[in-house]
Amino acid sequence: MQIQLSGVSFIYEKKKKKKAATLAPTVLKQLNLTIHSGEMLAVAGKSGSGKSTFLQLLKGFLSPTTGSVLLDGVDPNTSKRPELFDQVGFIFQYPEHQLFATTVFDDIAFGLQSAKLPGEIVEQRVRKAMESVELDYEVFKDRSPFELSGGEKRRVAIAGVVVLEPKLLILDEPTAGLDLPSRTALFELLHHMNKNQGLTIIWVSHQLDEIVSHASRLLALQNGVFIADGSPEAALSDPVLLEAFGWEEPSALVVSRLLGQLGLSAGNTKLSPEEAAAIIAAALNQHEIIAK
Amino acid sequence: MLDIRNASFSYTDEDEEDTQHTSRVLHQVTASIEANEFVALLGRNGSGKSSFTRLLNGIEIPSEGTVQVEGKFTHHSPSLPLIRRAVQIVFQNPENQQVGMTVGEDIAFGLSNIGYPQQQMQERIAWAIDLVGLDADVDRPVTRLSGGEKQKLALAAVLALSPKYLILDEATSMLDPLARKQFVATLHEARKRHPFALIYITHHLEEVLEADRWVLFRNGRIHLDGPPAQFLNDEALLAECGLELPYYHALALALQAKGISVPASLGIEELRDLLCRFN
Numbered sequence: 001m002q003i004q005l006s007g008v009s010f011i012y013e014k015k016k017k018k019k020a021a022t023l024a025p026t027v028l029k030q031l032n033l034t035i036h037s038g039e040m041l042a043v044a045g046k047s048g049s050g051k052s053t054f055l056q057l058l059k060g061f062l063s064p065t066t067g068s069v070l071l072d073g074v075d076p077n078t079s080k081r082p083e084l085f086d087q088v089g090f091i092f093q094y095p096e097h098q099l100f101a102t103t104v105f106d107d108i109a110f111g112l113q114s115a116k117l118p119g120e121i122v123e124q125r126v127r128k129a130m131e132s133v134e135l136d137y138e139v140f141k142d143r144s145p146f147e148l149s150g151g152e153k154r155r156v157a158i159a160g161v162v163v164l165e166p167k168l169l170i171l172d173e174p175t176a177g178l179d180l181p182s183r184t185a186l187f188e189l190l191h192h193m194n195k196n197q198g199l200t201i202i203w204v205s206h207q208l209d210e211i212v213s214h215a216s217r218l219l220a221l222q223n224g225v226f227i228a229d230g231s232p233e234a235a236l237s238d239p240v241l242l243e244a245f246g247w248e249e250p251s252a253l254v255v256s257r258l259l260g261q262l263g264l265s266a267g268n269t270k271l272s273p274e275e276a277a278a279i280i281a282a283a284l285n286q287h288e289i290i291a292k
Numbered sequence: 293m294l295d296i297r298n299a300s301f302s303y304t305d306e307d308e309e310d311t312q313h314t315s316r317v318l319h320q321v322t323a324s325i326e327a328n329e330f331v332a333l334l335g336r337n338g339s340g341k342s343s344f345t346r347l348l349n350g351i352e353i354p355s356e357g358t359v360q361v362e363g364k365f366t367h368h369s370p371s372l373p374l375i376r377r378a379v380q381i382v383f384q385n386p387e388n389q390q391v392g393m394t395v396g397e398d399i400a401f402g403l404s405n406i407g408y409p410q411q412q413m414q415e416r417i418a419w420a421i422d423l424v425g426l427d428a429d430v431d432r433p434v435t436r437l438s439g440g441e442k443q444k445l446a447l448a449a450v451l452a453l454s455p456k457y458l459i460l461d462e463a464t465s466m467l468d469p470l471a472r473k474q475f476v477a478t479l480h481e482a483r484k485r486h487p488f489a490l491i492y493i494t495h496h497l498e499e500v501l502e503a504d505r506w507v508l509f510r511n512g513r514i515h516l517d518g519p520p521a522q523f524l525n526d527e528a529l530l531a532e533c534g535l536e537l538p539y540y541h542a543l544a545l546a547l548q549a550k551g552i553s554v555p556a557s558l559g560i561e562e563l564r565d566l567l568c569r570f571n
Contacts, residue, residue, distance in 0.1 A: 246468030277546030
């Protein structure tokens with residue numbers, strides 16, 4: 001799905017108190033942005049940056065005070081077609097806290113059953129959604145979501161949104177609280193859905209390594225404006241951005257820069273410790289040979 | 293001392309008679325934690341480490357086996373108030389732990405609960421704020437604190453109660469790397485001034501390289517319990533448990549493996565020195 005923001009501002013207005021409205025701070029200021037179909041976009045922003053408001057505009061939970069949000073070229077707000085926002089899947093932080101049904105199947109099927117779809121279509125789509133989050137249908141469908149592991153519960157929660165077949169998937173800190181193997185597995189899944197189903201994915205992250213490893217683009221919000229929009233690699237060498245988010249330069253980059261300064265390596269920013277050790281060992285051996 | 297003997301624990305659904313649906317989260321766990329020790333609890337999500345800490349302060353009682361805190365059994369309910377005062381927990385999300393509107397009120401809440409003398413309250417609050425180096429006065433609304441400051445406040449509120457054992461359950465996971473470093477430094481500074489045992493759950497090994505012991509949980513059991521050095525060379529085990537060696541540590545190990553003598557606490561400066569000596 002292609003998303004286009006033109007001159008989007010947002011102010012939380014208190015409708016009855018006109019005086020308060022004039023004092024209400026502008027949460028988003030004149031944002032212009034195009035997100036292309038199939039992007040993997042990471043959004044960074046501290047609390048109060050306007051990040052949540054921005055995401056809620058994309059899902060239609062809020063409408064912009066001025067400007068427009070277009071989904072595939074149509075403004076659902078002004079064209080009175082709010083159903084277009086149904087194509088946007090929104091996954092909240094710790095989505096597993098919202099699991100409620102007695103079986104995995106019922107939990108995932110809830111949205112479809114509410115829409116009164118026929119039983120066989122529901123089953124077919126639940127099966128497909130479970131496959132796309134890599135949960136074996138037969139193994140998991142009758143299990144209680146509450147006895148699953150943290151990573152599995154989160155995948156059930158994601159399947160409950162994916163089953164509605166969104167074209168854009170928004171995830172708010174999807175890896176919060178997950179350990180490293182579960183995080184890796186979750187991103188494999190997102191990349192898979194992004195590639196195979198052409199799903200556009202926007203997720204909130206505060207972790208630079210995660211952004212660098214997985215995003216095709218980084219959008220950073222501060223005080224209602226974008227302070228960065230571009231390749232995650234560019235962020236690595238932006239001291240203002242690093243400082244704003246309390247990020248540290250990845251050690252691999254620091255070591256690779258040092259080696260580069262000493263004429264030992266041509267700036268590979270993802271130098272593994274083993275690769276670095278090999279370069280250092282070779283340099284030290286070389287020196288010993290010359291010394292002899 | 294905290295003494296855990298053959299403790300097993302499972303979450304049971306009271307309405308459900310079917311034992312197949314009872315998930316056992318800890319199996320026959322035995323461990324002890326001495327006064328003032330720094331112990332890291334490691335393991336994947338669901339490996340049992342959080343459940344283990346819930347046994348330590350009597351939030352949960354083991355279904356088999358025993359837990360003793362300074363000689364008092366957690367299954368002996370009259371001991372629980374003392375046990376819960378001795379063993380305090382700081383959780384992941386500071387916002388779930390805040391009860392007061394202001395910094396002062398928040399710290400006062402726990403103190404009032406233990407019947408701390410009213411006339412000494414302000415002094416104690418100031419002491420706790422100073423101990424964690426929170427740069428905020430008592431009247432500061434909690435909502436005006438940053439994430440890192442909120443977590444320092446949560447720490448101040450429990451340290452005001454003088455716990456003998458402090459459990460941090462992924463207490464830094466919502467902080468950015470810089471705030472995380474500051475929080476860890478604060479914690480150790482506070483321990484120097486006012487010693488307590490630290491029981492620390494994390495996925496970030498760089499935060500626990502200085503620990504006396506690492507205790508690794510796997511499938512509800514303690515898989516390995518020993519000094520960090522015992523784990524650091526076993527990369528396969530670490531990877532399996534979702535733990536990643538800090539970059540410089542991995543680099544030091546890789547250099548040592550090539551016969552180059554470098555300290556395990558290698559940093560960029562040491563590396564520069566090593567290389568510049570020859571250039």
